[in-house]
Amino acid sequence: MSSTWHILGAGSLGSLWACRLARAGKAVRLILRDEQRLAAYQAVGGLTLVEQDHRSLYAIPGETHDATGPIHRLLVACKAYDAAPAVARLAPRLAEGAELVLLQNGLGSQDEVADQVPHAHCIFASSTEGAFREADWQVRFAGHGFNWLGNPLNSAVPAWFDDLHDAGIPAQWSVDILSRLWRKLALNCAINPLTVLHDCHNGGLLGHLTEVDQLCDELANLLLRCGQPEAANDLKEEVQRVILATAANYSSMYQDVRHGRRTEVHYLLGHACRVAARHGASVPQLEHLQQRLVDSLKARGLPSD
């Protein structure tokens, strides 16, 4: 089995992973969306990683979906709404038993991807690292964090896991990755939409704590209903801790809206509301929040799904 890391999506996180793996001498190939993007990438000669004031260029080979050759390991680094269609295009190249590492925030996109590639193994990731694109093919490592990876269907640690340590990518194998993803989703639902609706940084929510607390109560009940008691534990307290610790920051959803980008709401608040409906759980506050957010996105001319 080939040890090459194919990386689907050379955006913020994809580039951050690609550069660190390449720096550690691992075989890496980027998969770009079309010939035009590939030509633009080849014209600049590689990806640039910016860490504080230090910038390094990594001449990582690129290709499009249409290249030939099997893929044994694929890091999926697209946005949640792009992941399944992008992977579907690659399905014919995925070897039997190929491993996919899914970096998408929220929940729902992982199952959409898995449905496209029943012959592959899907490993879910939850990342607190932060990166953003300063320009095409140039990414700034903006926030040190951690990565948890796990496969809900198989607790065995993959043989390649040490590649991450070799590359300086802080990571731990998690046998309860779904609990981590649910917890992160709940934190996101309690904070991010309100920062858009109240047009504020995270600390601005200190003026709306009653609203935040009501959402936390519903989210905690929902987590219990769908078999995630650990993710429900002390949710309200952690949400308040996060609001205080990140008071000066703008949430990712706020930043997406500010820059006129599509949000990942379908896989965050939208997922929570869909799961609640499936379990017959009453979540009036979450539904009202979703409706207000949808109205606000539509009013700005942004996709609301």
Ligand code: NAP
């Ligand atoms: P991003 O910067 O927008 O990068 C996404 C990349 O996917 C873009 O380069 C885009 O290509 C590419 N792409 C989309 N469809 C494609 C296709 N069919 N074929 C090839 N490439 C395709 O997004 P991101 O910030 O890295 O986020 C990725 C995921 O990680 C999201 O779910 C996000 O929530 C999560 N996450 C991000 C961070 C962070 O700090 N950035 C932290 C934690 C979690 P183009 O360049 O051609 O548009």
